[in-house]
Amino acid sequence: MSKLGVLGLGSFSTLFYIKELNALYNKKHGGFSTCPFTMLNINFDAINNLLPNTSNHLDNLVLNPLNKLAQLNVHSIIVPNITLHETLDRLNIPSNIIHPVTQTIIKLKDDNHRHVTVFGSLYTMQSNYISSAFKSHHISVLQPSEEDRLIIENLRVVIYNGTETTEQLATFRSLIAKYTQNGAVVFACTELSVAYNNQNNLVYDMARIQINTAIYEL
Known part of the structure; x- marks a missing residue:
């Protein structure tokens, strides 16, 4: 039987991943089953202070x-931080990393999507890391407008702080409706995953794609 490892990185994202892992595992196996995994929890502060940029120190x-x-x-190992995978790509890890970008590309290609808009942190939406990976598989990446990028970034921050309003969440849903008119929308930020739990076949949530891949392998 496959054995899953989880790298614990701060309570917000890690608890979301644990909750979703347990929910999906229980849905798959029934009863009172909970997801069997081994977690190594580390102090995220030193890592977070170096993100989003890559560096030898962060490596x-x-x-x-x-x-x-x-x-x-x-x-296999699941790392509950999308941005950190840019660093993981630089390292030689002796176990399979369940990679959110790679797994999302597989799903987008399976569903024949060739145009996507990425929602994430301001850094993620403006950097080349995810967009270059998508483009290498002939998936074009459309960028939200500058105004919408700032709205998404602000929403990400207030969700992390637990201070989001119903009006902000309604605006978020409106942005999803707006950009899914041009193709798929990809979430590349755990805070946005927490904020949106609806079923929409045009929304691809990297965190949940990671989690689904992990449960499929168990």
Whole structure:
């Protein structure tokens, strides 16, 4: 049986991933089943202070705990932070990393989507990391307008702080409706995953795609 490893990175995102892992595993296996995984929880503060940029210092901070987790005989590892995967791509990890970008590309191609808009942090929406990966698979990336990028960034912050309003969430849903007219919308931020739990076949949530892949392998 495959054994899942989880790298614990701050309570907000990690608790969301744990909750979703348990819910999907229970849906798959029924009864009172909960997802069997091994978690190595680390102090996220030092890592977060270096994000979103890659660096040798950040490489070293991440590599050691991932190697420790791999030594616990896990078959695959899930890391509950989309931005950190840009650093993971630079490292040689002896276990399979369930990669949100790679898995999302697979799903988009399976569903024949060739145009997407990425919703995430301001850095993510303006950087080349995700867009270059998509473009290498002939998926074009459309950018939200500058005004909409700022709205999404502000929403991400207030969701993290737990201060979002119903009006802000309604605006978020309106932005999703607006940009799904041009193709698929991809969430690349856990805060947005928390804020949106609707079923929409034009919305691709990287966090939930990671989680679904992990449960499929168990």
